[in-house]
Amino acid sequence: MFNPSAEAMPLPDLRALQLSRLQATVARLQERVPMYRQKFAEAGLTPDDLTSLDDLRRFPFTRKADLRDTYPFGLFSVPRSDLRRIHASSGTSGKPTVVGYDENDLAVFAEVVARSLYAAGARPGMLFHNAYGYGLFTGGLGTHAGGERLGLGVVPVSGGGTERQVSLIEDLEPEVIACTPSYALVLADALAARGHTPETISLRYAVLGAEPWSETMRREVEARLGVVATNIYGLSEIIGPGVSNEDAAERQGSYLWEDHFYPEVVDPATGEPVPDGEDGVLVLTSMTRTAMPLLRYWTGDITRLLPGGNATGRTMRRMDGIRGRSDDMLILRGVNVYPTQIEAALAHLADLRPHYQLVLSRTGTMDDLLLRIESAHQGAELRGEVVRLVKMMVGVSIACELCEPGSLPRSEGGKLRRVVDLRTAR
Incomplete structure (x- = not known):
């Protein structure tokens, strides 16, 4: 026993x-x-x-x-x-x-x-x-x-x-x-x-x-x-x-x-x-x-x-x-960012669903971060609120794309990758 x-x-x-x-x-x-x-x-x-x-x-x-x-x-x-x-x-x-x-x-x-x-x-x-x-x-x-x-x-x-x-x-x-x-x-x-x-x-x-x-x-x-x-x-x-x-x-x-x-x-x-x-x-x-x-x-x-x-x-x-x-930390324009920090910031908005993806890309020498997140409500006002919250609580500027519920990748029992890094893609 x-x-x-x-x-x-x-x-x-x-x-x-x-x-x-x-x-x-x-x-x-x-x-x-x-x-x-x-x-x-x-x-x-x-x-x-x-x-x-x-x-x-x-x-x-x-x-x-x-x-x-x-x-x-x-x-x-x-x-x-x-x-x-x-x-x-x-x-x-x-x-x-x-x-x-x-x-x-x-x-x-x-x-x-x-x-x-x-x-x-x-x-x-x-x-x-x-x-x-x-x-x-x-x-x-x-x-x-x-x-x-x-x-x-x-x-x-x-x-x-x-x-x-x-x-x-x-x-x-x-x-x-x-x-x-x-x-x-x-x-x-x-x-x-x-x-x-x-x-x-x-x-x-x-x-x-x-x-x-x-x-x-x-x-x-x-x-x-x-x-x-x-x-x-x-x-x-x-x-x-x-x-x-x-x-x-x-x-x-x-x-x-x-x-x-x-x-x-x-x-x-x-x-x-x-x-x-x-x-x-x-x-x-x-x-x-x-x-x-x-x-x-x-x-x-x-x-x-x-x-x-x-x-x-x-x-x-x-x-x-x-x-x-420590090895998943994102350094975005000199700011150390963990995906969980962004997720915690988004908890303040009831219209969002906890299915998201972070897409890293590069324009010239500048790194950009796009947050793709599911929401039943679409529109510029909610996108703006997401961007404002992340900036205020995490300290980085991002872009936001609101996605239809069910459109982002789902786990099939294994670990789910939240970050897509396109900076080294050919």
């Missing part, structure tokens, strides 16, 4: 456990992974130099390029015969990022996803409609195993096939669904087309992730599906989904499962840790993974760390919503 009591561990005990696990992880990397052995030597460090949590800042970061440079198995710390699963990224920008799991890792993966689903409101005996993609993507199989660990009945429907998904929701009446937030809205459209209202839909909890989303999108998902929607966060390099999750009763930041993943937030320019409460790049160390533990992995996600929640009794810290990604 799943037991969430570890989440309320007294802080002194948690910090001591973290130090012990970090020391064991660094020693393992020194012994078994040549890349880390070289990095430690170049920094003049050995595992004996990690005597406190504060010492971790002296050790080198791991970046996505390190995984590509050691493709496919160079960062594994177990022999291939110990592997029980391989996952990989799509490899759209070159070689895929390959990650491996042994029996211990799969148990850890199931445990942290079970915690996440429990925080999201799921309880043993509920039926779980899992619309994350199965296969090399970690989402489907990861949430599947966590659902079983919690005691849910899992429907492994995977992504896409919207009409079939809707039929299964109608017939099986699941209480919990997991998918991307943009696909939740696709399902809401399809259910409404069949005459459903929130009152006739069985779903009660939605566990959404794998792409950035806003409070505006949360409100629409909740209103149209009749659910409580929470954010699940993760990345395959660390484990997959289940690094953190919001609590369904709070929805004020996602609880990080700090007994498995040690979080830091660092200044994106200097790499130095910043105090809790300040924005920076999230850096994670996997402390209990054995096949492929990563030390100080630079996620690229911009967020801040918050204290645990008194209402839930959890002592583990929360991570605030992702402001954007």
Whole structure:
């Protein structure tokens, strides 16, 4: 039976456990992974130099390029015969990022996803409609195993096939669904087309992730599906989904499962840790993974760390919503812009729908940004209001195109690309 009591561990005990696990992880990397052995030597460090949590800042970061440079198995710390699963990224920008799991890792993966689903409101005996993609993507199989660990009945429907998904929701009446937030809205459209209202839909909890989303999108998902929607966060390099999750009763930041993943937030320019409460790049160390533990992995996600929640009794810290990604940041005429900032500004206009696209182009030496967004109301007045709001709240001048509802690309279960960059198009 799943037991969430570890989440309320007294802080002194948690910090001591973290130090012990970090020391064991660094020693393992020194012994078994040549890349880390070289990095430690170049920094003049050995595992004996990690005597406190504060010492971790002296050790080198791991970046996505390190995984590509050691493709496919160079960062594994177990022999291939110990592997029980391989996952990989799509490899759209070159070689895929390959990650491996042994029996211990799969148990850890199931445990942290079970915690996440429990925080999201799921309880043993509920039926779980899992619309994350199965296969090399970690989402489907990861949430599947966590659902079983919690005691849910899992429907492994995977992504896409919207009409079939809707039929299964109608017939099986699941209480919990997991998918991307943009696909939740696709399902809401399809259910409404069949005459459903929130009152006739069985779903009660939605566990959404794998792409950035806003409070505006949360409100629409909740209103149209009749659910409580929470954010699940993760990345395959660390484990997959289940690094953190919001609590369904709070929805004020996602609880990080700090007994498995040690979080830091660092200044994106200097790499130095910043105090809790300040924005920076999230850096994670996997402390209990054995096949492929990563030390100080630079996620690229911009967020801040918050204290645990008194209402839930959890002592583990929360991570605030992702402001954007350091590598997805748009620099427009000298201003740093994240797509989520624009989305937040648009939340102030009720006539807009949360389906949009950002198109970057270049006129001469000047970059231009076109916001294409769906709205049932067309006209120059609304376009002008969109341009004014973005200028006032984000600090950049844009052009706006109002599009008919349903005309912009929709997710089919995978991640939805919001930015189209035409500046390098030939």
